[in-house]
Amino acid sequence: xxxxxxxxxxxxxxxxxxxxxxxxxxxxxxxxxxxxxxxxxxxxxxxxxxxxxxxxxxxxxxxxxxxxxxxxxxxxxxxxxxxxxxxxxxxxxxxxxxxxxxxxxxxxxxxxxxxxxxxxxxxxxxxxxxxxxxxxxxxxxxxxxxxxxxxxxxxxxxxxxxxxxxxxxxxxxxxxxxxxxxxxxxxxxxxxxxxxxxxxxxxxxxxxxxxxxxxxxxxxxxxxxxxxxxxxxxxxxxxxxxxxxxxxxxxxxxxxxxxxxxxxxxxxxxxxxxxxxxxxxxxxxxxxxxxxxxxxxxxxxxxxxxxxxxxxxxxxxxxxxxxxxxxxxxxxxxxxxxxxxxxxxxxxxxxxxxxxxxxxxxxxxxxxxxxxxxxxxxxxxxxxxxxxxxxxxxxxxxxxxxxxxxxxxxxxxxxxxxxxxxxxxxxxxxxxxxxxxxxxxxxxxxxxxxxxxxxxxxxxxxxxxxxxxxxxxxxxxxxxxxxxxxxxxxxxxxxxxxxxxxxxxxxxxxxxxxxxxxxxxxxxxxx
Numbered sequence: 001x002x003x004x005x006x007x008x009x010x011x012x013x014x015x016x017x018x019x020x021x022x023x024x025x026x027x028x029x030x031x032x033x034x035x036x037x038x039x040x041x042x043x044x045x046x047x048x049x050x051x052x053x054x055x056x057x058x059x060x061x062x063x064x065x066x067x068x069x070x071x072x073x074x075x076x077x078x079x080x081x082x083x084x085x086x087x088x089x090x091x092x093x094x095x096x097x098x099x100x101x102x103x104x105x106x107x108x109x110x111x112x113x114x115x116x117x118x119x120x121x122x123x124x125x126x127x128x129x130x131x132x133x134x135x136x137x138x139x140x141x142x143x144x145x146x147x148x149x150x151x152x153x154x155x156x157x158x159x160x161x162x163x164x165x166x167x168x169x170x171x172x173x174x175x176x177x178x179x180x181x182x183x184x185x186x187x188x189x190x191x192x193x194x195x196x197x198x199x200x201x202x203x204x205x206x207x208x209x210x211x212x213x214x215x216x217x218x219x220x221x222x223x224x225x226x227x228x229x230x231x232x233x234x235x236x237x238x239x240x241x242x243x244x245x246x247x248x249x250x251x252x253x254x255x256x257x258x259x260x261x262x263x264x265x266x267x268x269x270x271x272x273x274x275x276x277x278x279x280x281x282x283x284x285x286x287x288x289x290x291x292x293x294x295x296x297x298x299x300x301x302x303x304x305x306x307x308x309x310x311x312x313x314x315x316x317x318x319x320x321x322x323x324x325x326x327x328x329x330x331x332x333x334x335x336x337x338x339x340x341x342x343x344x345x346x347x348x349x350x351x352x353x354x355x356x357x358x359x360x361x362x363x364x365x366x367x368x369x370x371x372x373x374x375x376x377x378x379x380x381x382x383x384x385x386x387x388x389x390x391x392x393x394x395x396x397x398x399x400x401x402x403x404x405x406x407x408x409x410x411x412x413x414x415x416x417x418x419x420x421x422x423x424x425x426x427x428x429x430x431x432x433x434x435x436x437x438x439x440x441x442x443x444x445x446x447x448x449x450x451x452x453x454x455x456x457x458x459x460x461x462x463x464x465x466x467x468x469x470x471x472x473x474x475x476x477x478x479x480x481x482x483x484x485x486x487x488x489x490x491x492x493x494x495x496x497x498x499x500x501x502x503x504x505x506x507x508x509x510x511x512x513x514x515x516x517x518x519x520x521x522x523x524x525x526x527x
Contacts, residue, residue: 007061010102014068015052022048040079047071065102066110069095073114080122092118093149100153103161112150195290198276201247203227206285215269215292217262230259232266246273247283259290268293324362331355376498378521379418381446381453382410388425389444392433400439401432409448413521420494421518427487428457428514435461435512452500452520458513464506472504 026041051071054064072095080088092115099111189196195212199205205223213219216230231239235258242252251274259269269290276285334355338348389403396403414421432442440460447454464472472488488504495502499519506512 004061007065007102007104011055011061011064011068014098014101015048015055018072019048019052040082043078044075047075065104065107069099069107069111069114072098073111073118077118077121080118084122089119096149096153100157103157103164105154105157108150108153108157112147116147192289195288195292197288197290199286199288201283201285203243212290215261215267215290216259230261232258232260242273243286246275246286249275249277249283251275256293268297319362323358327355327358327362331359375417376415377418378413379416379421381412381414381421381518382407384416384418384421385425385444385446388422388429391426392429395433396442399433399436401436401442402440403442403444405444405446407446409446409453412446412448412453414453414518415521416498416518421498424491424494424516425455427491431487432457432459432461432512435459435463440511448520452517455516455518456513457516458511460511463508463511465508466506469504469506 022044051068054067076091096111096115099107189209193211195215196209197212198207204225204227208220253272254270256270258266260266270293272289274287275283276287278284334348334351436459443458445456492502501517503515
């Protein structure tokens with residue numbers, strides 16, 4: 001294929017050169033020659049037109065090459081037969097030299113043979129150099145000179161082809177290496193999960209990858225060629241100082257800061273910024289890699305909360321056991337006094353009520369402590385749900401609350417401790433009922449997904465103010481006069497043990513919604 005293209009290029013170059021020489025020959029011959037033969041010009045033009053037509057109609061390049069030499073030697077032979085001047089014979093050597101540009105052994109040999117044949121023809125026909133003295137030995141020297149020229153050109157062609165082959169191998173190897181490096185860099189740029197961006201020195205975006213679009217929210221076509229405001233206002237001074245250092249050739253590796261997304265949200269990121277140099281070691285652009293730390297920060301925050309819950313659980317277990325024993329004794333003696341003495345009946349009633357409240361708090365303390373007897377088994381979620389709804393059925397009627405249930409997966413099984421999941425649902429329904437003292441509706445939807453079950457509970461109660469919503473999941477925080485502040489903490493602790501999730505949303509005047517997820521039983525996932 002390369003040889004094919006080489007011959008094609010040489011054909012085109014020779015066509016241009018010979019058309020130029022043809023017109024120069026016409027001009028010189030017209031004004032210098034005493035008696036110009038117009039038939040020579042016409043025949044030369046016809047032969048050039050034939051070769052040009054072959055090139056235009058895309059004949060095979062090798063056919064055009066050989067046709068070129070045939071037409072050339074035919075023209076020289078015809079012109080020499082009309083005017084047998086020495087200069088015309090010299091043009092026979094030009095054909096041999098011209099054949100060298102193809103780096104083809106065959107072209108050089110054919111050109112040499114055609115040159116010798118023409119000379120022999122004119123020698124035999126006694127028309128060779130008619131104006132000068134010519135002996136037989138001269139023809140031998142002429143042929144010998146032609147052959148030596150051919151040998152030299154063959155050697156040059158061989159040497160040139162060898163050099164070209166070596167250069168081609170090196171170029172191909174270099175191209176392969178460059179292609180591999182380019183593909184590697186392109187893959188790294190495209191498929192990297194970190195945001196990668198290239199900026200000009202004036203802060204305009206040159207290129208970004210897909211991860212940049214996902215993390216920052218801007219599409220590439222929106223920001224290429226523009227400066228984007230992703231640096232928060234309070235951090236611009238420090239960012240500009242860092243960029244100036246990078247422009248001077250310094251590399252900044254893995255420093256934490258904050259950036260701003262397209263939607264205005266502030267995100268924690270870890271950034272590496274490095275300069276891009278040209279051949280003269282001048283900085284021409286900036287290369288940045290941003291890693292979103294939002295999930296990592298949330299995980300750290302969650303772990304800190306988990307540590308607090310774990311500590312609270314350990315404290316709860318110890319405190320609860322220490323309190324429950326004397327509490328049982330107090331409750332028993334006060335019960336006796338309450339039954340035997342009517343004089344202190346009003347006091348003992350209050351005392352028993354408060355003792356029951358303390359006992360309730362102690363019970364929730366024990367639930368908060370990590371249980372050691374959790375038994376994870378296969379359970380039908382519909383059975384657990386029906387038991388809890390049945391438990392609150394009479395209370396819902398008394399409080400004029402309607403429970404609307406929609407279960408999309410009635411035969412779904414989960415791997416859980418049934419009593420603990422019941423406790424979660426009991427706490428949530430209890431909260432929903434307490435939020436609707438004047439009645440209302442509780443919407444309970446159950447949806448099965450690929451790997452988990454989603455339980456959505458929404459009430460039409462008074463709702464929770466936004467400034468309290470962030471605090472209600474903290475231990476001992478409560479807005480209820482008789483609350484312990486441990487209900488939601490217990491729920492989160494149980495769901496954490498079950499590898500589930502918990503999310504709460506609320507709007508004042510519209511109600512509160514809670515979304516839970518619980519993993520499905522493994523064999524059901526496989527089905």
